Amino acid sequence: MASSLTKDSATPAPEKTFLGHPIGLATLFMTEMWERFSYYGMRALLVLYLVSGGADAATGSQGGGLGYTAAISTAIYSVYVALVYLMAMPGGWFGDRVWGARKTVAIAGSVIMVGHVALALPGQISFFVGLLLVAAGSGLLKANISTMVGHLYKGVDDPRRDSGFTLFYIGINVGAFAAPLVIGTIGETVNWHIGFLLAAVGMGIGLLVFLLAGRTLDPKSSQVPNPLTPAERKAVIVKGLAVAAVVAVFYTAVTMAGMFTIKWALYPITIAGLIIPVAVLVRIKRDKxxxxxxxxxxxxxxxxxxxxxxxxxxxxxxxxxxxxxxxxxxxxxxxxxxxxxxxxxxxxxxxxxxxxxxxxxxxxxxxxxxxxxxxxxxxxxxxxxxxxxxxxxxxxxxxxxxxxxxxxxxxxxxxxxxxxxxxxxxxxxxxxxxxxxxxxxxxxxxxxxxxxxxxxxxxxxxxxxxxxxxxxxxxxxxxxxxxxxxxxxxxxxxxxxxxxxxxxxx
Structure with a gap:
């Protein structure tokens, strides 16, 4: 009997799976699904909220929005979407050199949730702060969560790898499909800010799943592949503070001169969004x-x-x-x-x-x-x-x-x-x-x-x-x-x- 017990105890427990894939895929599937639920739900409301209360709003539509013109609302929407994808590059950099993919995703989810809460508060300042936080957080998360899916498999030749990414892609579309039906409908027909708050709840659920089920993820996701040296870290902090100081001084001067409008904030981002892609392509193309x-x-x-x-x-x-x-x-x-x-x-x-x-x-x-x-x-x-x-x-x-x-x-x-x-x-x-x-x-x-x-x-x-x-x-x-x-x-x-x-x- 003792011999049998010893033998049984030495037998490894069967690996937990999710539809034949590593169980960590379920964690990332749910995290991404809820993140996309929050993202697409808020995005479905964004332009309608921006024009609400203005001349370009639909007759009989809910009031309480920001009253911008259709043109400016489209510009704000477009700049917001552009920022999400622009932030994917520094998001990947943070995952590779500062926090590691897992910690970056946890921080990103927290930033997104706080951003949606800010959107749910009345007032233009809280709205635009929230929009920036959601854009930054989405970029950070987007760049790292797909990398974590790849970590679950044993190399690029794992036969389950492609179907795993397919399942992950399904999670994205499930969240994107459900978001307008729930967040969008309640926000448009009941109250804009309740809709934005529901987006925060959605991201909160995804973040909770990610934190509680973190043990199912591959240990590589917690590693920093290419950490900054102390000298590099100091240089990054100095440059970041310098840029922040210049921006703060510039916009303080513009505001004190009574010249500030929403266009002063949008034009620099829009122009940068055109220059940066060109600069990146030129840099790579000219690399000897x-x-x-x-x-x-x-x-x-x-x-x-x-x-x-x-x-x-x-x-x-x-x-x-x-x-x-x-x-x-x-x-x-x-x-x-x-x-x-x-x-x-x-x-x-x-x-x-x-x-x-x-x-x-x-x-x-x-x-x-x-x-x-x-x-x-x-x-x-x-x-x-x-x-x-x-x-x-x-x-x-x-x-x-x-x-x-x-x-x-x-x-x-x-x-x-x-x-x-x-x-x-x-x-x-x-x-x-x-x-x-x-x-x-x-x-x-x-x-x-x-x-x-x-x-x-x-x-x-x-x-x-x-x-x-x-x-x-x-x-x-x-x-x-x-x-x-x-x-x-x-x-x-x-x-x-x-x-x-x-x-x-x-």
């Missing part, structure tokens, strides 16, 4: 350590980057220009129920979940027949479709221009469907090609570079809004549609040259 082959791939990658920026410029207006149009100019009655405007923000994640398996199957079937389109062709198709979506958008816009006519909401459903089809042609492919074309020296940083394409695209929209351009004007919409279509045609015409530079990368 790159081999001729890597130089060629970087030349090709710039084409993909520009194409992606044009794409996101249009795509991300789903939460601003399209949302405002839906609120003011769409007939949203469905079986006697007035569909809240925010519900349309759930269409994209719903379509992604429905269509992504179909696209994956189609690409595999075409590859077996050696007929799968190259990456550059997929990009050109994505630009053509997203451009076509704004040509379609121009039709209901022209019907409602200058009058109180309302059009069927199915125009919006069609446009969001087109956006999703275009996204599935570009976004997953872009992530893949970024990893394949990254120079060895910049293998970790290139994913952050890809996110900068979103920053650049949204900053273009932000500049248009700051210039008081009427973003829902028929001419502006047609111009953007034509720009996307021409960009798609241009890269398609040069596809053989770009494919040669890529050297067969699909």
């Amino acid at each position: 350590d790159l081999t001729p082959g890597e130089q060629g791939k970087m030349s090709a990658y710039i084409w993909f980057f520009v194409a992606a920026a044009v794409f996101w410029m249009i795509y991300d207006q789903g939460g601003s220009t399209l949302s405002l149009f839906g609120d003011k100019n769409s007939e949203r009655s469905l079986f006697g129920w007035e569909v809240p405007t925010v519900i349309f923000q759930s269409l994209n994640p719903l379509f992604v979940v429905a269509l992504a398996p179909i696209f994956a199957t189609v690409w595999v079937l075409l590859a077996r027949r050696n007929r799968e389109p190259s990456t550059i062709v997929k990009f050109s198709v994505a630009l053509a479709i997203v451009g076509a979506s704004f040509f379609v958008f121009a039709i209901p816009l022209s019907q409602t221009a200058g009058n109180d006519t309302k059009v069927t909401m199915w125009w919006l459903v069609l446009i969001f469907l087109m956006h999703t089809v275009a996204e599935l042609c570009l976004s997953p492919v872009g992530l893949s090609v970024t990893t394949k074309m990254a120079p060895q020296k910049y293998s970790s940083q290139m994913m952050g570079v890809w996110f900068l394409a979103v920053t650049a695209g949204d900053c273009i929209t932000g500049l248009l809004g700051l210039a008081e351009v009427k973003m829902n004007g028929v001419g502006v919409i047609l111009f953007q549609a034509a720009a996307a279509a021409l960009a798609g045609l241009a890269i398609y015409m040069y596809r053989k040259k770009v494919d040669a530079l890529v050297e067969g990368t699909k």
Whole structure:
């Protein structure tokens, strides 16, 4: 009996799993799902809250907002989204050199939650402080939580790795789908600030799961891969304080002179959001350590980057220009129920979940027949479709221009469907090609570079809004549609040259 007990006690306990994957995936799945729930819920409300109480708010809509014009509201929204993706690069740096991925995600979740609480408080100061905190926290978290998913698997050859990231991606879309239905609907129809507070609760649940189940994560997630030396840490602190002092002195002077407006805060961020991506690409391209082959791939990658920026410029207006149009100019009655405007923000994640398996199957079937389109062709198709979506958008816009006519909401459903089809042609492919074309020296940083394409695209929209351009004007919409279509045609015409530079990368 003693011998049997000894033998049994020496047998290792079976590994706990989540759908056949390391149990830590469940922790990260839930954390990311709730973080996306808070992010997309607040984002669905953002533009509607900004125009509420002003001339551009829909007739009969809830008051109590900030009363900005549609153009400025679109600029604020675009700059906010741009900041989230811009912060992904320093977020990755903090994870690699200061706190480690696990601690960075915990801090990020706390910052996001506090930011949503600030949004829930009345007043413009607390609102914009909250917006900055949510943007900074989202960037920190976004850059590190995917890295932690990778830590769960034993190297890149683990057969469960790809399906693990697929499950993680499903968590993102579950959160994104549910957020407008819950946070958005309550915020739009009951009270804006209750909606923002629900976003804080969502992030709080995700943070609690992450902290309580932290033992399920891989120990590598707690390590700092490349910690700062004492000299580097001192230099970073000095530079950070110097920049903060300059900014504080500048804005104090502007405020004391009575010149401060929201544009003084938005213009520097918007311009930086355009300059930084260009500077990063130029720095990498000019690096003399790159081999001729890597130089060629970087030349090709710039084409993909520009194409992606044009794409996101249009795509991300789903939460601003399209949302405002839906609120003011769409007939949203469905079986006697007035569909809240925010519900349309759930269409994209719903379509992604429905269509992504179909696209994956189609690409595999075409590859077996050696007929799968190259990456550059997929990009050109994505630009053509997203451009076509704004040509379609121009039709209901022209019907409602200058009058109180309302059009069927199915125009919006069609446009969001087109956006999703275009996204599935570009976004997953872009992530893949970024990893394949990254120079060895910049293998970790290139994913952050890809996110900068979103920053650049949204900053273009932000500049248009700051210039008081009427973003829902028929001419502006047609111009953007034509720009996307021409960009798609241009890269398609040069596809053989770009494919040669890529050297067969699909």
